[in-house]
Amino acid sequence: MTTFTPAVDDLLRTLVPQVVGVLTRRWGDFADAEDAVQEALLHATTQWSAEGVPRNPRGWLVQVAGRRMTEQVRSAQARRRREELVAGQIPADRRSAPGADTGDESAHDDTLTLLFLCCHPVLPPASAIALTLRSVGGLTTGEIARAFLVPEATMGQRISRAKRRIKDSGVPFRTPDDDEWPARLDAVLHVLYLIFNEGYATSTGPELRRVELTREAIRLARAVHTLLPDNTEVAGLLALMLLTEARGPARTGADGELVPLAEQDRSRWDTAAIAEGVALITAALPRGPVGPYQVQAAIAAVHDEAPTAAETDWPQILALYGVLARISHNPFITLNRAVAVAMVDGPAAGLALLADPHPALAGHHRLYAVRAHLHELAGEREAAVADYRTAARRTTSLPERHHLSLLAARLAARREREGDPPVKPGEAGRPLTSEGQIT
Template identity: 50%
Template sequence: MAAGVAAEVAAAFRREWGSVVATLIRMTGDWDLAEECAQEAFAAALERWPRDGVPRRPGAWLTTTARNRALDRLRRMANEAAKLQEVAMLAYPDEPTGFPDERLRLIFTCCHPALPMEARVALTLRTLAGLTTGEIGRAFLVPEATMAKRLVRAKQKIRNAGIPYRVPPDHLLPERVPSVLAVLYLLFNEGYAASGGADLVRSALCAEAIRLARWLVGMMPDEPEAVGLLALMLLHDARRATRVDAAGDLVTLADQDRSRWDRALVDEGVALLESALRRGQPGPYQIQAAVAACHATARTAEETDWTEIAGLYGLLRQYLPSPVVELNRAVAVAEADGPAAGLALVEAVAESLRGYHLLPATRADLLRRLGRESEAEAAYVEALSLAPTEAERRYLAGRLRQVGGSRTSRAAS
């Protein structure tokens, strides 16, 4: 019973954390208080639900419990009439009007232009998705301590600058769109390829990102990059179920069972991409969606148009000149022009991606294909030491055994 309830609480955390925190922020205006009281509510659930049973509406129970904790805190801090009046008002907060989802309100608040771009994205991932500081740091390829300082500064900026918790008027929406899209993109990525933990895929985060992206497209149907991002998510999500096997082990794209891909999501993603591209305003999310479409529409791995994908990554780097984009382009070039051509591109970005596990993993695979087993073995060892999830570590360990076994067999002969 206890294990089952713990699983229910964990599931409720994945579904409801962002909504509970967003509601408390709107009520109190205090970001730290909101997170603390939300955490207390989930702790209370672990204590009470085994005894009282899981409530019919877990989200409402958690929100009410967290709100009551916040009101108690504010009452204890109320030393003057103004604060007491504030507490009285918070007991019956006005319901938000004219906006479809409290979590999108939170995203737009976090994405205020007064905050640095990385702080906007990091703060939203922390408050909306409940990601740990370490997980967010890994998403940005920075140490946990560095990310913790950024989060503290972002909250202080919101408090000191009096940034309102609201959606900006229509004429100010465009200036926040890039960082809102970045938040949703990273939220989906964390679900699709987790930055840590036992599970490679966190389905609840993928579903939440897609749901919010649909809301955003509904609000801004003429914004091609918003449509492109939704297309990208759907095209990836179409094959999410095949990324790991029944044992939770990683299945590479080439080995995935394409008959199990969700064709309805593929068709919807392709249609959205085509509608976005017709506007003649290409951007990074549309280009990445085009890459995903190349994979999703290839009937077999062998029919994948790697030359087209390499060209799309070449175009993408004009919008996102990052070493991660270059690494992805190297993989495509290796498939289109051979592993030696890809390896040359990998080596060119090696210094920029030091500590990023996919760099030595990619390098190891290319070295293996070139027959340079001893170098491949060393690269697999490095990748294994850096891999953030158990599924990836198991996959890399298997590759390492294959390389080692191949070298041993040849030496014996």
Template identity: 50%
Template sequence: MTDLAQVFRDHHGRVLARLISVLGDFDLAEDSLSDAYATAAAKWPANGVPASPGGWLVTTARRRAIDRIRRDRTYGEKVRLLAATPVTPAGADDEPVPDDRLLLFFACCHPALARTAQVALTLRCLGGLSTAEVARLFLVPEATVSQRIVRAKAKIRDAGIPYRLPAAEDLPARLPAVQAVIYLLFTEGHTATTGDRLIRAELCAEAIRLARILHHLLPAEPEVPALLALLLLTDARRAARTDRDGRLVTLPEQDRDLWDRAQVAEGRELLVGALRSGAAGPYGLQAAIAAVHADAPAAEATDWKQISGLYQLLATATASPMVHLNHAIAVGMADGPAVGLRLLADLDAAGRLPHSHLTAVARADFLSKVDRAAEAAVAYEEAIAQAENTVERDFLIDRRDALLRSAPEGKNP
């Protein structure tokens, strides 16, 4: 059912957010939406996909929720509350879905929950990501994320945490978690962890849309425009990141004429404003790195010294292992691959490298540049085994095969 799968990708988060706001119950909303999907799978092949599938799903799921509640008399009060909620008029099932998503991001990021639980719950339930995808973003086992989500739901239910926008004075305390959700939603869209597409453009667009709303809501917070700047500057390269056949194109090989210069200009303007408002935080530093890349007319003109310095500041501000990896890569680009390899080895010994295929990719790239083809091929094999995105895996296989073909006789592994 290709159409239903696409509807799920495009509308799931918004529809679920709307249902949670109406029903006030995560589990009931998810179960009712599952019922609606089942109904869609049965009806849409014959009747066609509605003009506004999201609105259809909200209406259908809401009706299924009422049916579920009526089966349990202890929920009689909920039935009365739902009956008082305005219903989509008959014949108007194709009304657009109201966007309650960002409001519920703030509701889910309640201070009663641990930060990791806030972000995991919101990404899973409102961001539309699978538990496995959330786990890969956090670089932790899937079971760990599942437990966090279950505990968070239970705490929200037992504590009676309301699903509504908190008071204005409470927004700043919840802002970091909400920003993390938007950032990670974009991260998954920028490079999908699984599947046969490198980029999930719908997630990138949604993250940028939410970042714009957040900027409108809290324009005086310096990290808010910085986050939007980061997303715009990074997303500006989207058209150049794959070729016509969908194959990955690395940053040095990209056609920079394909970069969206309007997005670059907007991102740079937002970044300048954010930096004038206060000291650069994690998003401001990452946006500055993206701006340095955008300023380089060609790959060889990239100011890697400046980028490595910015990553050093970022490593001081955050404990993220991916930041340490990226700092090592930047240093290797600035000071030479041998230096990069030494830094990777030091980070590995200190347990500060992420458990990611990108670590093996960085090692393979540096090894190939210092004529250690056999070791580079082994590193590529490690990366290929870990990569779950088909586009990335195919790219790594091509790199490994090209390395083996070019290696002098007797030096192949």
């Protein structure tokens, strides 16, 4: 997305998918609509910088991008008419150009419809998720690539192929019918999950959080929940987002530094969001069937309802991770489960769970961060320092790098002063949770 001031960038993150939706509905061409909106953003960079943000920024974008779409349509029509004139085959009924203004249609929010278009079954699930993150969530190709643990070039090609396939398929721009929901919903929920994850713990750069992404993910999850109020996984995902985002204000210190869950000032947590999330998951779980979002929401609820970190019900959390591991194949579950195992059965048991990590975790900084913490709990300071340093080198998040480097430095200094202390079997210390990953 074009670079603006943070306030304008937040505004555009909401407006751009809406404008793409308006143009797609009006002209029926998603790929060209996206290109036209990107050109409108380039014009906005110059005009808005000089004249300020217009009174109706959405209408401005629709108008400017719409002119570009009209030019493209007229050019294509003129070419076809020349071809048909030569062949003597101009249809009598071809008089009006598509894209004519239909009154107040630009006031309609098409974001949710665009979300389901990007998750259409004509696309493989991975491509659908990547395209939606780019077109609806506003993530960069690099951010999406990190979410999928693939090279950026590979992700760029996947997104381009997805756009071409949507265009070539001619799928209609509309909300799915009832019989289409099952095939589309899983991809939609996973997209919103990844958008939220990227906002809650930004994968790269100087900021720990991107609140505009978490807010947008929650807004879209609410919209899907309104459409499907009886779907327990939709309710579970919305609950998970609310319960996790409720801790957001306490995740950073005065200087923007990362504050681990166990050290957070719980008085800063959003109690209204916690209450809403707990109510959602409490109502969803008995209705079933139970899916991974509901289980993760239940885990988040246990954390949020503990008055202090020391009073966290780790046996219940461990039991829930056991359920989650049986119904989900996300490798990051193993990292969080290892922490829960360490808190219940001791750090050695947690480290044993990570002895043969999933290939997707090999080299990932979170694997080293969790191992470092468990080595620290086990009193193995030399191994902990080495893993903290490796994790710091591998993360692309500057707040995480600073936090991990600081942990390594402090622990190295303690080891130099005190050596490695003896640890009783099964002893565990202050818990660390994988705050950068919901799973």
